[in-house]
Amino acid sequence: MFEYVVMINREVSTPLSSQIYQQYRDAILKRRVPEGERLPSSRQLATSLSVSRNTVNTAYDLLRSEGLVDVRSGARPEVVALPEVEGAVVAGPVRETTPPLSSRGKRFSCNHRYTSPSGRGVSMQPGEPSRELFPKEQWARSLRRAARLLNGNALGYEHTSGLPELQRVLAQYLAQERGVICSPEQVLAFPTTQSALSLMSQCFSEEGDVALLEEPGYLGARSAFYAAGLKVQALTEIDQVSRASLIYVTPSHQYPTGRRMEMSERLMLLKQAHDKGAVILEDDYDSEFLFEGRPIAALQGLGDRHSVIYIGTSAKSLMPGIRLAYAVVPKEHVVGLELAQRASGALANVHVQMAFADFIESGHFRAHLNKIRSAYHENGVALCQLVGERFGNQVGVSMPTGGLQTCLYLPETCDDVAVADLMNQKGFGVNPLSVFYLGAPQKGLVVGFAEANEKLRSGFVQALEQAMELSGDRVQA
Structure with missing residues (x-):
């Protein structure tokens, strides 16, 4: 008589029933317990392992639910016949490695950012806001208020692209502070600027298209463009290309140099984007930290709003861990981008959205x-x-x-x-x-x-x- 020996370990956190189930399952799939073989009765196995019959019955029920054994009243469980599938793990050798990443996967997983061989230093990282100055108490109040105000619809899948409360508040705030012209539904909430850049790169270009980037330029935008399969060139070469799909700029406070794009340059860029058929991705996060005077109005509000997507974030004004950014998109693309955003899973936390709306309206943000x-x-x-x-x-x-x-x-x-x-x-x-x-x-x-x-x-x-x-x-x- 064939007998497969089950071993249990009482020192680990895995339930005993799961250990019995997993060992039998592995043995059956790898044909170490052949079809037609009968397993021990629940009483026999419980006695040999010094466990309760309920523990054994739970394991056998799991095996039966997966179609691995047939359990009949008064009879021991019988291993059922499994189909022979060529190349399947249960019938053939176990892979030593997983299949390689696709070309798209390799593009997404490529690191275009600087990485120190000894690990990243903690102090004085670029773009890192002050932890000490983070308004913990005010933010906590806004979070508590958000938890009280959110209803069932907001907690479900009704507003995947942004809570109406946040869209309304941001549309008003951006109009007052940055000259952005939009209706609330044009404001889409994202977890990060990077997720917004990634989605826009995928949606407004074809693989092999040209994307133009400032020189020097933000490495996150470069990563998004390469991941989309684009050819990345310096914005200074714009006159040398006949067509470009995307242009990424940080006009209010250029990253990393800090230079501000003058009005004449902004107007020229809008014309060049029109001539090249490009969409401008305007990353405006540093506009909130100008030390003197008021910033020039955003590109989005200056001219053809059909060709500019405005992107902002709370990562610098509050903290990166808040995980909230936003994009103001052309009205004619709202529906399509909402569907693309949901398909990508780049959805922002609703409690954070509501809290940020409250934080702005309460005056705490300013x-x-x-x-x-x-x-x-x-x-x-x-x-x-x-x-x-x-x-x-x-x-x-x-x-x-x-x-x-x-x-x-x-x-x-x-x-x-x-x-x-x-x-x-x-x-x-x-x-x-x-x-x-x-x-x-x-x-x-x-x-x-x-x-x-x-x-x-x-x-x-x-x-x-x-x-x-x-x-x-x-x-x-």
Whole structure:
């Protein structure tokens, strides 16, 4: 008589019934227990394993529900005949590796961002807002209020592209603060700017099309374009292409240089986009952190709104972990993009959406922006002044006019990737400027200053001096 021995382990958290079921299931599928074989009765197996009969019966019920055994009253379970499927795991050898990623999967999984070999430093990362200045109490109140106000429809699948409350509030806020012209239904809520960029790249281009990117330019946009199978070229080459599907820009506070696109340039870009048949993706997140004056109106509100998609986020004004961004899309594409968004699963948390709407309407958002704008300005200026005092002309300083980061320009002979690697080893999560270029790069570092207090600033300058010396660029006192 054939007998398959089941072993149980009482030291693990897996229920005993599941252990019995899994072992028999594996043995039957791999033909170690042949068809027609009868398993022990529940009483026999329970006695041999020192478990209850209910435990054994639960395991046998699971096997029967999967069609692996036939259980009849008064008889022991019998292993049923399984079909022979050529190449199937149950009939053939077990794969040593999973199938490879598709070409699309490889594009999506390719890392276009800078990665330090020793791991990313925590302090002074570009684009990282201050954790200390996050308005915990006010945000908590808005979350509690959101939990009370949300009803059954909002908690279901009624508003997958955005809660009407948030769409209404954002449409009004963007009109007042950024000159964006839209109706509430044109505002789509996303979990991140990256998810919005990815969806727009897929929906407004064909594989092999040209996408134009600022030089230097945001690596997240480059990743989205490559994942969509696009040919990415520098925006400076726009006159050399006959047609482009997408143009990505950060006109209010260029990332990473901080430069602001003047009105004449904005109007020229709108004309060029029209001539090339391109959709402009306007990433406007840093417009909220300009330290002097008011920002120029968004591109979306300046001209042909059919060719501009406006993208904003709470990742910099609040925290990346909030996971809320938004896009203002052309009216004629609202329905199609809503369906595409749902199909992609790029849906934002409804509690966060409601809380953000409340946070804006209550006035907490404007108060918070005023507070952090002042703090960021002070930290950024102090950092640049300290770098200028220590390094003189050896390190070029771009005095910040807004945002969360600035560029420090290193000598052309300097290996800025090596310097960035050393800085990250010392805990400073800076990026090398050269990786943001598609063509001939400029050497430098992209440095965040939102949390750059006096102690961090001092440590940063010392670390930079050491990193430049170790990389071969001697620092003159």
